[in-house]
Structures are given as C-alpha cells and as structure tokens.
Amino acid sequence: MSKLLIVGTVAFDQIETPFGKTDRILGGAATFIGLSASNFSIDAGIVSVVGGDFPLDYIKLLNDRNIDTTGVEIVPDGKTFFWSGKYHNDMNSRDTLITELNTLADFNPIVPEKYKDAPIVMLGNLHPSVQSAVLDQMTETPKLVVLDTMNFWMDVALEELKEVIKRIDVITINDEEARQLSGEYSLVNAAKKIHEMGPEYVVIKKGEHGALLVHDGKMFYAPALPLAEVYDPTGAGDTFAGGFSGYLAKTEDISFENMKNAVIYGSNLASFCVEKFGTERMLSLTKEEVTNRLHEFKILTQFEIELT
Amino acid sequence: MSKLLIVGTVAFDQIETPFGKTDRILGGAATFIGLSASNFSIDAGIVSVVGGDFPLDYIKLLNDRNIDTTGVEIVPDGKTFFWSGKYHNDMNSRDTLITELNTLADFNPIVPEKYKDAPIVMLGNLHPSVQSAVLDQMTETPKLVVLDTMNFWMDVALEELKEVIKRIDVITINDEEARQLSGEYSLVNAAKKIHEMGPEYVVIKKGEHGALLVHDGKMFYAPALPLAEVYDPTGAGDTFAGGFSGYLAKTEDISFENMKNAVIYGSNLASFCVEKFGTERMLSLTKEEVTNRLHEFKILTQFEIELT
Numbered sequence: 001m002s003k004l005l006i007v008g009t010v011a012f013d014q015i016e017t018p019f020g021k022t023d024r025i026l027g028g029a030a031t032f033i034g035l036s037a038s039n040f041s042i043d044a045g046i047v048s049v050v051g052g053d054f055p056l057d058y059i060k061l062l063n064d065r066n067i068d069t070t071g072v073e074i075v076p077d078g079k080t081f082f083w084s085g086k087y088h089n090d091m092n093s094r095d096t097l098i099t100e101l102n103t104l105a106d107f108n109p110i111v112p113e114k115y116k117d118a119p120i121v122m123l124g125n126l127h128p129s130v131q132s133a134v135l136d137q138m139t140e141t142p143k144l145v146v147l148d149t150m151n152f153w154m155d156v157a158l159e160e161l162k163e164v165i166k167r168i169d170v171i172t173i174n175d176e177e178a179r180q181l182s183g184e185y186s187l188v189n190a191a192k193k194i195h196e197m198g199p200e201y202v203v204i205k206k207g208e209h210g211a212l213l214v215h216d217g218k219m220f221y222a223p224a225l226p227l228a229e230v231y232d233p234t235g236a237g238d239t240f241a242g243g244f245s246g247y248l249a250k251t252e253d254i255s256f257e258n259m260k261n262a263v264i265y266g267s268n269l270a271s272f273c274v275e276k277f278g279t280e281r282m283l284s285l286t287k288e289e290v291t292n293r294l295h296e297f298k299i300l301t302q303f304e305i306e307l308t
Numbered sequence: 309m310s311k312l313l314i315v316g317t318v319a320f321d322q323i324e325t326p327f328g329k330t331d332r333i334l335g336g337a338a339t340f341i342g343l344s345a346s347n348f349s350i351d352a353g354i355v356s357v358v359g360g361d362f363p364l365d366y367i368k369l370l371n372d373r374n375i376d377t378t379g380v381e382i383v384p385d386g387k388t389f390f391w392s393g394k395y396h397n398d399m400n401s402r403d404t405l406i407t408e409l410n411t412l413a414d415f416n417p418i419v420p421e422k423y424k425d426a427p428i429v430m431l432g433n434l435h436p437s438v439q440s441a442v443l444d445q446m447t448e449t450p451k452l453v454v455l456d457t458m459n460f461w462m463d464v465a466l467e468e469l470k471e472v473i474k475r476i477d478v479i480t481i482n483d484e485e486a487r488q489l490s491g492e493y494s495l496v497n498a499a500k501k502i503h504e505m506g507p508e509y510v511v512i513k514k515g516e517h518g519a520l521l522v523h524d525g526k527m528f529y530a531p532a533l534p535l536a537e538v539y540d541p542t543g544a545g546d547t548f549a550g551g552f553s554g555y556l557a558k559t560e561d562i563s564f565e566n567m568k569n570a571v572i573y574g575s576n577l578a579s580f581c582v583e584k585f586g587t588e589r590m591l592s593l594t595k596e597e598v599t600n601r602l603h604e605f606k607i608l609t610q611f612e613i614e615l616t
Contacts (some may be wrong), residue, residue, distance in 0.1 A: 090493065185398065188536040209517040212534060221531040221608050226520060228496040260611045294613060300529050301609050303568045305602060 001043040004249035005115040005142075006033050007134045008124025008238070009104060010048040010058075010072060013278060014084040017091065019231050025278040026058050027083065029124035029148070032235035035282040036242025036269045037122070038065040039290060040250035045115040047071035047134060049107045051078035061283070071112045078103035091230050092207060111137040119143040119252060122245040123168070124238060125150050128160040135167055144254050146170040147199070148241045151177045166198040169254075172241050174205045187212060188219075201259065203244070205237055213263050215256050222263045223300060225271040225293065232277045236270045239282065243269035268293050309351040312557035313423040313450075314341050315442045316432025316546070317412060318356040318366075318380060321586060322392040325399065327539045333586040334366050335391065337432035337456070340543035343590040344550025344577045345430070346373040347598060348558035353423040355379035355442060357415045359386035369591070379420045386411035399538050400515060419445040427451040427560060430553035431476070432546060433458050436468040443475055452562045454478040455507070456549045459485045470505060477562075478509040480549050486512050495520060496527075509567065511552070513545055521564075521571050528568045531608060533579040533601065540585045544578045547590065551577035576601050 013027030030046045037044045045068035052075065062069050084098035109130050117140040123131040125148045135145065145168040153161045154177065165171060171194060179185055182193035191202040191214035204212045208230070210223040244266035251258055268290060275281045321335030338354045345352045353376035360383065370377050387410040395402045417438050425448040431439040433456045443453065453476040461469045462485065473479060479502060487493055490501035499510040499522035512520045516538070518531040552574035559566055576598060583589045 186534075186536050186538070188534045206517070209514070210531070219534055219608055220611070221534070222611075223518070223529040223531065226494075226496045226527055226529070228494050230494070257612070261613050264611055264613060298613075300527055301611075303528070303530075303572055303609075304565070305569050305572060305606075 001041065002120070002249045002252055003115055003118035004037055004042050004044040004245060005047065005111065005118035005121045005134070006030050006037065006044055006124060006242075006245075007047040007109060007122070007131065008033055008126055009081050010046065010050050010054070011081040011083055013234060014082070014098075015232055015234050015277060016086040017232050017277075018087070018089055019229075020277070022277050024082070026061070027234065027278055028081065029126065029238045031062070031279060032238035032273065032282070033122055033124050033242035033245070034062060034067040035065065035279055036239040036273070037246030037249070038067055039243070039269060039285065039287070040246040042246060042249045044068065044246070044249070045071050045112060045118070047109045047111055047115075049073040049075060049103045049109075051080040051103045052076040054080045068112075068114070071110065071115065073107075073110065075103045085234070087233065091233055094233075109134050116140070120245055120249040121145045122241060123147040123164070124241065128153055128157050128164045132160070132164045132167070135164070143252065144169045144248060146172065146241065146245050146248075148172045148237065149177070150174075151180055154180050162197060168199050170201040170203060171199040172203040172205060172237070172244070174207065174237065178202070178204050188214070203263065205240060207233070207236070211240065211263055211267055213259060215259070218256060220256075220260045220263060222267040222297075224267060225296060225300065227271065227274065230274045233274050234278060236273050239273040240266035240270040242266075264294070264297055268297060309349065310428070310557045310560055311423055311426035312345055312350050312352040312553060313355065313419065313426035313429045313442070314338050314345065314352055314432060314550075314553075315355040315417060315430070315439065316341055316434055317389050318354065318358050318362070319389040319391055321542060322390070322406075323540055323542050323585060324394040325540050325585075326395070326397055327537075328585070330585050332390070334369070335542065335586055336389065337434065337546045339370070339587060340546035340581065340590070341430055341432050341550035341553070342370060342375040343373065343587055344547040344581070345554030345557070346375055347551070347577060347593070347595070348554040350554060350557045352376065352554070352557070353379050353420060353426070355417045355419055355423075357381040357383060357411045357417075359388040359411045360384040362388045376420075376422075379418065379423065381415075381418065383411045393542070395541065399541055417442050424448070428553055428557040429453045430549060431455040431472070432549065436461055436465050436472045440468070440472045440475070443472070451560065452477045452556060454480065454549065454553050454556075456480045456545065457485070458482075459488055462488050474506040476507050478511060479507040480511040480513060480545070480552070482513045482515065482545065486510070496522070511571065513548060515541070515544070519548065519571055519575055521567060523564050523567070526564060528564075528571060530571045530575040530605075532575060533604060533608065535579065535582065538582045541582050542586060544581045547581040548574035548578040550574075572602070572605055576605060
C-alpha cells in the first residue's frame, strides 16, 4: 500500500457557529487530513503530539480507519493543544477565542522508521520549523511534498516558513494568505510569485468559492459544491489537503492532469466536512456518498461546447 | 437571423480605477449587452433613450456591429444618462460619485414593430416598470425572457420589481442582491426562494468568483477566468448577460444543457470586458480570441475522473 506521511496537530477544538456550540471535541489539522486521506486505501501515518488528557477512544477511532498513530507522541503529564473559535454569521470569518499550545509548544517531531521513505508527504499547518524537521528525517527523497500553512506563521515565523517553502512541491494556501505571502493582489500574480519561492504547484483555497491549482502557467479551477447549509467550516482546508494528498498517494501519479483530479477529490471531501460539527460528518462518510458527490461535481462543472 | 430584443441604458460613463481615470466614455447596460451579443450572428435591437448630446459616432459604432438602434429614442433637447464611479483597490467594491438620470427619468420605451416577435428578450438593468412596459408590447410570447437587475431597484421599487420578475424566465443577479431579494444567506436557498417568485432559472453572478446557474434543483457553475490584471469591472455583468442571451438567441435552444454553454459564453465575454476601460476591449475583440478563450475555459474546468 502506498504510504502517506502526515504531520500536523491532533487537538481539542471547541467551536461556536450560528448553528450551535460544541464541547471540547476531536480536532487538529492532522486529524482532518488523516480522516480525509483514509477514504483512499493507503497506509497513512501521522506525526504529532498530544497530552495525557487525550482520550484513547480518539486514538482508536483513527486506528480503526487504518491511520497509523505510532508517530503521535504522548506526553503523559502534558496537555493536548486546544483551540476555541467562534464563526460569524457569514461563516467566512471567525474569531479565535482561545489557543493553548500546551504540548505543542516544544514539539520535536519524530518520524517512525516505516514512514521515512513515504513517497508523498503532507505537511499540515504547524510551525514551519516542525515541518522542516520532518523533511530532515526522510531517508528517501519524497516524490511529492505538500505543505499547508496559514497567515499566523507569516506573521511570527516568516523566515522559517520561506526556508521550508523552498523544499516543497505543492503549497496549499488560502487567497488572503497568498496575497500576504506574495504581496500581490491578483491571484494569478500571487501564484507566480509563490512559485518563484519554491513550489512547482500552488493551490489557492478560496473557501466557498472553490480552489485554484496553478502550475507553469496552467490553471485548473474546482468550485466548492454550493450547499444549502454550512454548519461548521472547521477543518475544511485540512480535509481538502487530506483528499488531495491521499488521492495522490493512492495513484502515485503527480502529473498536472492527475493533480486536477486530486483537487476535485479534495473539494469533494471538504464539502462533506462542513455539513456537521468537527469531524462528525467525516466519521459517518461512506464510499458511495463520495462517489455520488463526484457525479454532482461533474454535473456542476462539465459542459459540451463544440469548438470550431 | 434570430432576433434578440435588448432593453437597457445607453449612457455616458466616467470611471476611476487604481489603473487610471477616463473622460466621459460610452457606457450603459444595453451598450455592453449589445456589444457582447454582437459576437453571435444575430439580429439584435436595442430599446433605449439618449439625449441630443449623444455622439452619432457611438450610434454608428453600434450599427457597424449589426446592432439595430431604431428603438433608441433620441430626445434632442435632453441629456444622456450619466454615471460616474470610483473603484476601490480590490476592484470588488465601488462608490457611485454621480448619477444624472436626465432623459432616462421619464423614459417611455417603444419597441419597434420588427422586434415585437423577438424569441429572446434581454431586459437589462433599468427601472422594473420600464422592463414591464417592454414585455407589454410583445405581440408574440417570447421563448425566453432574461432579466438583469440590481439592489438599487430592490430599495426603491421592490413591488414593481416583483411584478416583472413574475413574468420572466431567467434572472441574472449578483450574490449580494440574491441574498437581499430572498432574505436567505445560502445561495442555494436564495435561488430556491427567487425561483418561487417566478423565474425558472436563476443565474447568480459572483464577479471574480464566477457564476452559478440554478434550475429545478440542478446547478452549473462557471468560474471567472483568473486574470493577472483587472482594469475596469464596469459592464462585466452586462457583458455576461449579452453573451448569455446572445448565445441563446443564436441557438434558440433553451434546454438546461445549452444554457450551461450560454453561461460559459457569458463568462468568456465578460473576462475580456474587464481587461480595458469601458467598452474598449469589446470593440477590438476578434472571433479567434473568443474561441481561444473557450479553450482556456475548458482547460480550467474539465477533468477526467473514472467513476466506478
């Protein structure tokens, strides 16, 4: 089975949206990436850290989906990373209420032997130095390294971020972050500038407006599936990254044509993620539902114009 | 040749964007619709009004593109509608600086005999009572009536707008306006509510984020072509409407499948409109450029996933 190495947070989230408020529930970038990637029959392993307060049930839940957690360090007397946020009525913006780094504050990632030759590496949103430290441990040069990040790291660790960006193949980033990182307003120009920083492929995530893949002057655009209700956008970007990298790990085909499909799979899986709070929808997701939604994406985007 | 009846403003615009500022130039909804529709070999006729200050050159420019202007009333001692606006740096919002209705204030539209049996009618953005008055004059029930409107009419003439909306088949409206008209935030729900007001088809224009066609639970999404530079968004929505209605007039096929193509043509033509100030880009546009850009739209949106 194809290996996918995932690094990112495994965390507690507490979320408030116009539809309600949760207790502390399972969250974290690596969690969403792993659950999304587990929809492909691959061997996915997570590198992360949690505290002694992290329930074994959650570890079991990941293992049950064939996600290897031997790389998830448990700090018995530490506490798990905690994030709490509140979404505004339009669901496009949110306030972070609480961020407790806890065990994440001095996390030193250790890649299990088994995953040191993983062909696809998915560096989830985390301190760029941690992302670099994971790449340092690879014994084989990965076929493809995908990195997700956010504006926070541009504010507090821009140099480290630029260093790791030099070493990767694909960056996934949202539109505002792409503008911040590049200093360009037009996403076409932003992608060009970011491309010059290292990554051959730039994926700009536009939330409810879809995702844009840019490579060598070529562009591919996947819309988000228009939904009647979005309950909770938390984890949608990570779920996109998990579907994207999981599909590429499954197929081991990193051509532009196949990467288009990876973007569609990422968008497909992210469209489920937002339908319920936290990981709930991803945990009940069936293969049939994913396939049906691929049909919906085809209907939504495909047209037949005879060109003369 | 298939007839397309267009109603809308023919106007002077003065535009300021981060890229520069124009003098009084040719503008108006019907102008942009007509220029866009003229890319299809159809018989398009405009119903509008201008003052004695309107240059004959502009009339000739429309006639040269096979746009019939016998329905454009000239009020010799009146002045032409004038709009002046300034776009913000993000190009997504603008301030209206001046609106002088002039001859438009008491415009009583008269549809030329020749266009009273037009199968496709494009009601461009104007007072909804004027839009209704045009429909009243049709001697044959049109195959398809398309209406474009804006938030301004929802604020000042909501009842008249609701009346004319009952009589049309397709409404084109932007996302914020769809939310205002329906009271629904989700565009899926907004389209459903607007559908209940009359139109079988709802086209939601999302500017740089593309356009969504909704009909009877089916959705089709056309992205806007990502552009390195947007010089002036003025008229992009009208150009979309002109491409949409022009293609439908040309093909006289109002099936959902063909309407998808009309949305792509509308997006295609709108993507040119914004590349220069006012109508400038539309006036230099060639058939070859339109065809090449259709190829770009295919590359941008089409993918091959084998569904099992």
